[in-house]
Amino acid sequence: MKLWGGRFENAESKLMEDFNSSLSFDKTLYHEDIVGSIAHVKMLKKCNILNKKDVEEIIEGLNSILQDIEHGKLKIEGDYEDIHSFVEANLIDRIGDAGKKMHTARSxxxxxxxxxxxxxxxxxxxxxxxxxxxxxxxxxxxxxxxxxxxxxxxxxxxxxxxxxxxxxxxxxxxxxxxxxxxxxxxxxxxxxxxxxxxxxxxxxxxxxxxxxxxxxxxxxxxxxxxxxxxxxxxxxxxxxxxxxxxxxxxxxxxxxxxxxxxxxxxxxxxxxxxxxxxxxxxxxxxxxxxxxxxxxxxxxxxxxxxxxxxxxxxxxxxxxxxxxxxxxxxxxxxxxxxxxxxxxxxxxxxxxxxxKAVKKGFLNATEAADYLVNKGMPFRDAHGVIGQIVLKCESEDKSIEELTIEELKGFSELFGEDIYEFVDYENTISRGIKKEMK
Structure with a gap:
């Protein structure tokens, strides 16, 4: 069934029918189409455009179609252009001429x-x-x-x-x-x-x-x-x-x-x-x-x-x-x-x-630089010092915290015993990520 055709003299070609049809995918909208139509005819009754008897028949028919689809009794298939023509055609089949009035004041x-x-x-x-x-x-x-x-x-x-x-x-x-x-x-x-x-x-x-x-x-x-x-x-x-x-x-x-x-x-x-x-x-x-x-x-x-x-x-x-x-x-x-x-x-x-990945990555290097800054060294200089320390650690397969205080002092006299606490990973976490989302 098509919802149009009165002004056409020749039938639509089968090729165009198949090309034009959207039922294969817009059938997904069957529930919304029926619910929308029920709301529409209720409005037509409220506005005295359709009478009570017709509207009651339409709503009853639409609800029966919805139930039959959802219970597998009515398959959404066949020679229909779209879900709208499928619902309307089935409604007319069930309740007769009253179903033809459903589309009043709607496109x-x-x-x-x-x-x-x-x-x-x-x-x-x-x-x-x-x-x-x-x-x-x-x-x-x-x-x-x-x-x-x-x-x-x-x-x-x-x-x-x-x-x-x-x-x-x-x-x-x-x-x-x-x-x-x-x-x-x-x-x-x-x-x-x-x-x-x-x-x-x-x-x-x-x-x-x-x-x-x-x-x-x-x-x-x-x-x-x-x-x-x-x-x-x-x-x-x-x-x-x-x-x-x-x-x-x-x-x-x-x-x-x-x-x-x-x-x-x-x-x-x-x-x-x-x-x-x-x-x-x-x-x-x-x-x-x-x-x-x-x-x-x-x-x-x-x-x-x-x-x-x-x-x-x-x-x-x-x-x-x-x-x-x-x-x-x-x-x-x-x-x-x-x-x-x-x-x-x-x-x-x-x-x-x-x-283990943390230990191998020198992930406390930034904190080590911050340590020197806190001791009075300009950050750019501290950055360079820690870079040299990382090079030494890489060559000796060590981490920064594994170097002795004497080795660290070889790079800067600003290093003290408190460096080890400062670059401890747990301590860097508590300083860096002060408040996580709860």
């Missing part, structure tokens, strides 16, 4: 805009819930493993930090991600229903009623913008891209840390795979897949940005391309958040290996 333009906005709003809340679970897992992992480890810049050991402090950096990232999605939901929380094709309707409708019925903060101010706005999808996909970037950075570190070269963590068997030829291998495939799927989400964002950049007002068929992009980005991001949560929840952190 597919505001209908699909409503469905998409409802779906993205609800699913974004799901993303937030999963992000909060991940945030809690990160905090628990951090607090249970407050061990000394090397901090890096340029992938070189730089200064001593703690595993807790390192992981809490991701805690902060994902907290910002939650705020971004919450902000996107707040901005998008306006109903486009009643905008119709692009210029509203001559019927005396009540857009505030449907907005309230569907849980929106209000109705879209401008009809043309209401049906052609996809900013909210782009904004959400941008937020998903940032989430994926954060997940990818964390995945990269987990991959490196799980190598024998680092040996800082052990990823559980549940989130690893083996090799078909090398029996000793344990591959961090969950982390690698998250890192790889990041590009897919970026691609979805760029695809919709490119689609939207040249479209004049109001609705154009190009905009049908929004759904697959959004669904892909949403589903990929959600699955990656869940996998990362499981991977971190079963992660083993290796305290001894991390401390």
């Amino acid at each position: 597919r333009n505001d209908q699909v805009a409503l469905d998409t906005r409802l779906y993205s709003k609800n699913m974004s809340k799901n993303v937030i819930e999963n992000l909060k679970q991940l945030i809690n897992t990160i905090k628990k992992l951090a607090e249970e493993n407050n061990f000394i480890m090397p901090g890096y810049t340029h992938m070189q050991r730089a200064q001593v930090v703690t595993f807790k402090h390192h992981m809490m950096a991701y805690y902060s990232m994902f907290q910002r991600d939650v705020k971004r999605i919450e902000n996107a939901i707040e901005i998008m929380d306006l109903s486009p229903l009643g905008c119709c094709a692009l210029a509203g309707t001559t019927y005396e409708t009540d857009r505030k009623f449907t907005a309230n019925e569907l849980g929106f903060n209000g109705a879209a101010d401008n009809f043309l913008d209401g049906v052609s706005d996809r900013d909210y999808l782009i904004e959400l996909m941008s937020d998903f891209s940032l989430i994926m970037m954060h997940l990818s950075r964390l995945s990269e570190e987990l991959i490196m840390w799980s190598t024998k070269e680092f040996d800082f963590v052990q990823i559980s068997d549940e989130f690893s795979t083996g090799s078909s030829i090398m029996p000793q291998k344990k591959n961090p495939d969950a982390a690698e897949l998250i890192r790889g799927k990041t590009g897919r989400v970026y691609g979805s964002l760029m695809s919709l940005l490119t689609t939207m950049k040249g479209i004049p007002l109001a609705y154009n068929k190009d905009m049908q391309e929004d759904k697959e992009c959004f669904f892909n980005a949403l589903n990929t991001s959600l699955s990656c958040i869940k996998v990362m949560n499981g991977m971190l929840g079963t992660l083993k952190v290796k305290k001894t290996s991390m401390f």
Whole structure:
């Protein structure tokens, strides 16, 4: 069934039918489409556009379709252009002519805009819930493993930090991600229903009623913008891209840390795979897949940005391309958040290996320079002195704290016995990281 055709003399070609159809992917919106239609006909009854009997039949018919879909009795398939025509055709089959009145004072333009906005709003809340679970897992992992480890810049050991402090950096990232999605939901929380094709309707409708019925903060101010706005999808996909970037950075570190070269963590068997030829291998495939799927989400964002950049007002068929992009980005991001949560929840952190890396990295060199500064030496001179000490330590395979006071005094008479306490790793941590997020 098509919702148009009266002014056409020739039938649509099969090639065009297949090319034009969106049912294969917009069937995802069946729940929102039915809920939106129920709110719409309730409004038509309130405004005396449809009578009580017709509206009751329509609502009963829509609810029966919804139940049959969700119980597997009605498959969303067949020769339908989209989910809207599928629902309307099945409604007419069930209740007759009353079903033909459902679309009064509405266009597919505001209908699909409503469905998409409802779906993205609800699913974004799901993303937030999963992000909060991940945030809690990160905090628990951090607090249970407050061990000394090397901090890096340029992938070189730089200064001593703690595993807790390192992981809490991701805690902060994902907290910002939650705020971004919450902000996107707040901005998008306006109903486009009643905008119709692009210029509203001559019927005396009540857009505030449907907005309230569907849980929106209000109705879209401008009809043309209401049906052609996809900013909210782009904004959400941008937020998903940032989430994926954060997940990818964390995945990269987990991959490196799980190598024998680092040996800082052990990823559980549940989130690893083996090799078909090398029996000793344990591959961090969950982390690698998250890192790889990041590009897919970026691609979805760029695809919709490119689609939207040249479209004049109001609705154009190009905009049908929004759904697959959004669904892909949403589903990929959600699955990656869940996998990362499981991977971190079963992660083993290796305290001894991390401390060995600290000892080999001269990670108290900056503190040794600060010691000389506190004794009155200009920092640039202190920097040079400690650089010479590091060269000596490297040649003798020693750490700074393993040098005798006589050896240290050979570089500067400012060194005293208190240098060893000053460059102690626990002491440098307490001076450097004064307050971690709780």
